[in-house]
Amino acid sequence: MEKFDVIIIGAGAAGMFCAAQAGQLGRRVLLLDNGKKAGRKILMSGGGRCNFTNMHTEPAAYLSHNPHFCKSALARYNQWDFIDLVNRHGIAYHEKTLGQLFCDDSAQQIVDLLLKECDAGQVTLRLRSEVLSVERDDRGYTLQLNGTLVQAEKLVIASGGLSMPGLGATPFGYKVADQFGLKVFPTRAALVPFTLHKPLLEQLNTLSGVALPTTITAQDGTLFKEAMLFTHRGLSGPAVLQISSYWQPGEFVTIDLSPATSLDDFIHVQREAHPNLSLKNSLAKILPKRLVEVLQELKQIPDVTLKQLNSKQQGELVNMLHQWRVQPNGTEGYRTAEVTLGGVDTTQLSSKTMEARDVPGLFFIGEVVDVTGWLGGYNFQWAWSSAWACAQAL
Template identity: 85%
Template sequence: MEKFDVIIIGAGAAGLFCAAQAGQRGKRVLLLDNGKKAGRKILMSGGGRCNFTNLHTEPAAYLSQNPHFCKSALARYTQWDFIDLVNRHGIAWHEKTLGQLFCDDSAQQIVDLLLKECEIGKVTLRLRSEVLSVSRDEAGYTLELNGSVAQAEKLVIASGGLSMPGLGATPFGYKIAGQFGLTVFPTRAGLVPFTLHKPLLEQLKTLSGVAVPSLMSAEDGTIFKEALLFTHRGLSGPAVLQLSSYWQPGEFVTINLSPERDLGDFINQERKAHPNQSLKNTLAKVLPRRLVECLQLLSSVPECTLKQLNSRQQGELVEALHRWRVQPNGTEGYRTAEVTLGGVDTSVLSSKTMEARDVPGLYFIGEVVDVTGWLGGYNFQWAWSSAWACAQAL
């Protein structure tokens, strides 16, 4: 039997960072992953450039049954700490939008950074490793692996959520939590595109590929002002991904397709200047033409000149564009979701160390925990912060 101080399951963002930190603090660490590569989601992230943190990271950007839980870890290992690490590794980066930081070159640089840090910490990394069973006695945790047995005083679960099974996601972490009597909140896909009911999808099909700035609101009042993208399956783009984390099946979302310009005022001004201009050409000055054509078909307002447009028709059109109410059919689910909402109940964990209060030596970090960030680097920052907090306690 091989003995270690700590075994960490999951060589994703949280597991790699925790292993490196614990190793550098002198712990003998075994890091296990079922995949053939470490950090597979990192490699896929940010369109291959990894949006590794967000300048505006703050607890309000995270969803959890206990919104206070993430505060301690985020305050102790901040976005500035990770940026400092990225700088020390000489990785060039840039801010894209809304505080989102990306590598200039490739997400591989973040994986290399983490592997280098693991190397400094003398971490034993074992890929293609299946954990067949986990048991606990006075000596700590014993893991039956494919072909060997390993034991450690402390066990860290960093196996992530259910999103993107194609990248190795499994319910392993939730099962271990259940095995040790810890509560796991129901999970659902987050940061995921909406699908639409067939008739609406059919009506919108000419819009596939069209992107517009938007202001989207959920029934609980949450609002995001970001781009909306029409797809052949439904609605996507940053605004939709963000809002999907706040949406429940059956609910409506309200979309303002012209958040920067009051279209009623715009039409009035245009009417004064060009009364014989067609409605279509007027709206196409400020909205994508394909969107205008499609929405005219959807509304009962016929094509006409501005002087022919009566106030009821104008009101109807403006309402449709500023307050378009859509009831999504569902989401694309874990197959394309960037994150998993829900997970291990934070009330059973210490927010300082991530250790299960009633199961000494058992820790949960990263996405497996019921803490989910917005789109834009917030989820990786939670992985780094929770991993760092845990590593200090190992």
């Protein structure tokens, strides 16, 4: 039986960062992962450039049944602390939009940073490790791996959520929580594209690939001003991924297709200047041409000139374009979701250390916990912050 001070399960963002910090604080750390590479999601993230944090990180950007839980960790290790670390490793980065920081070159640089930090903490990393069982007694935690037993005083679960099973996601963390009597909130795919009912999908079929700025609003009033993309399955793009976290099956979302321009004002000005211009060509000045064509084929945009457009038609049109109501059929699910909503109930964890209150020595960090960020680097920041807070207590 091999003995360590700490065993961490999951060599993703949270697990690697926690291992590195604990190792550098003098703990003997074993970091286990079921995959053949560490940080597989990091490599895929941000289109291969890893949106590693967000300059505007604040607790309001996180969903949880217990919205206060994330505050302590986010305050004690914040976005500027991680940016400092990125700077110390000489990694060049840029702000893409809305405070989102991406590597200039490659997400591999963030994985390399974490591996170097783990080396500095003399972390033992074991890949392709399947944990067959977890037992607890007065000496701590004993894990049966394929063929060997390992033991440590403290056990950290950093096995992530259920999104992208192809990248090694498993329900392991939820099962361990269950084994030790912790409540797990039901999980759901989030930051995920919407699918549409067949008739609507067929109507919008030729729009696949068209993107436009929107304001999208969920039934609970939450709204995001970001781009939307029509796909061959339904709707995607940052606006849709964001609102998917606030959408419940059966609900509608309301989409403003012209958030920057009041269509009433636009039509008024256009009618004065070009009364004989077709409504279609006029709208194509501010909306994607293919979208205007499809809406006209669907009789949503009348086939008239601006001077022929009567006030009833104009009212209906303006209403439809500023408040397009869509009822998604569902989402693309965990296969393409960036994150998992729900997870280990935070009321049973210390927000300072991430330790289970009633199970000494057992910690949960990262996405397995019921804390889910917006799109834009917020989820990695939660991984770094929760990992750091935990490491200080190991």
